[in-house]
Amino acid sequence: SVERAKALNNSIVNIILKDLRPISIVEGKGFREFVELVEPGNQLPSRTFFYPNVEKKYLVTMQHIKAELKTPEKIALASDIWTSLATDAHMSVTAHFITDWQLKNINLATKPLSERHTGENIVTFIEQVLEKYELEPSCICALVCDNGANMIAAARKLKEKYSWARIRCVGHTIQLIVNSALKVTTIGRTMGVARCLVEHFHRSEAASTVLKTKQQQMAVPQHSLKQDSTRWNSTLHKVTRLLEQRWPVTAVLSDLTMSAKRHRHLDLQSKVKQLLEPFEVATTYLSGEKYVSLSTVPSLINALIKEMQPDAEDLPSTANFKTVALEQINNHWPDDILQLQLGIQNLICKNSTSATLSTTLSRMEVTELSQPKPIHKNAGSGTGSRQSSGQEESPASASIKQTVIDKMFSFEESSSEDSDKEQLSCVQKEVMQYFSEKPSNRDTDPLTNQERFPHLSKLARDFLAIPATSIPSEHLFSVAGAIASRKRASLTPQRVDMLMMILHS
Incomplete structure (x- = not known):
């Protein structure tokens, strides 16, 4: 029937779009035989029939x-x-x-x-x-x-x-940090040897064949050593794969008189893996698209800073990696900006990963961040403010308060001083109520129940939608x-x- 033929043609359009198939598939011999089996006697149109249907779907979308x-x-x-x-x-x-x-x-x-x-x-x-x-x-x-x-x-x-x-x-910035830290002399040489090993097995058919034999004999997964070098965390994936295949690789290279020096480089790769894993965790989490990510950046950066703190038992190469990584983190995220971001994060998205403010931000300071611009002139009189503590506010922090916080709240200036005071009091009460509540679990969606905080929700709608990467x-x-x-x-x-x-x- 006409309706049946129309439904079949629409289904073929969906196959082309959803399965990323070329329109020329409708002229393939195997595809036509399949359609004949499903719908005997149906005369399948040529590709020129399906072009307008795809374009029509595009316009509707x-x-x-x-x-x-x-x-x-x-x-x-x-x-x-x-x-x-x-x-x-x-x-x-x-x-x-x-x-x-x-x-x-x-x-x-x-x-x-x-x-x-x-x-x-x-x-x-x-x-x-x-x-x-x-x-x-x-x-x-x-x-x-x-x-x-x-x-x-x-x-x-x-x-x-x-x-x-x-x-x-943030993901790209973290990769720049990792790349800088990997240039540490000893680790750099180790990664150079790793690249040579991967290329050797990729280019040598004989070595690749022997490797597969060794993998079978040692009951090791028959994975290729070659990894996509353009992906984030590709160095970690390369090291992880080499460590997984360490003994089959060692067995093959031993037949080729591999030097003891290369064995030492393989030993160091386990240390490199441990150093890189926290960065992969951070980038993987921040790359999510189904949940809020930008507000978690300060907590994750602080976690990376803790992971990169030197330890007395560190090897010299490990200590050098951590030192460079910390320097790069501080260059990309200065402490004053990170602390201000942490305050904003807590203001908007309170959960177990960001339940308390940094010691440099008191409750009054967070309330000050939330005040509309016309009120900032009186903010210095409050207890706990930077002015009252004798500390000068950094220009960068002041700029962020004026261009982000004030703009996102979108308060209109009022000629009535009483109206301004009433509005400020309302915001202060709302912020203090927000922080007085028990922090939510880590798995709690920060977008739930935000309507209970009408002023903060204005900021949340603008800020929480921004992806971190x-x-x-x-x-x-x-x-x-x-x-x-x-x-x-x-x-x-x-x-x-x-x-x-x-x-x-």
């Missing part, structure tokens, strides 16, 4: 996304750049917001960058994406991107133009790579964007 983006007051963006197998550069943009106290992530674009990857061209690209979805720049609160010079330049221009906050991808954009590249594979290298960038839009929205 686009309208749905536009309607959904009109709901939140503030939206955070995450962005990154990727080059496909066809050497086409793509830039992805994802939107993050909170609706009905539910965290939402939407793919806005995975489009080609035909021009040079300069900061100005990236700004133009992002503005075109906003125009495409009829979004006003004023509704964007932050841009999350990596530490690339072009992305930093673009973020700086967008901040000057639209006052967007620039959030450094640009992983949401980078995840799109994995799917885009499957779509723009070698067998589909002729797929136009516009169609890649269309398929990504349907699949990830």
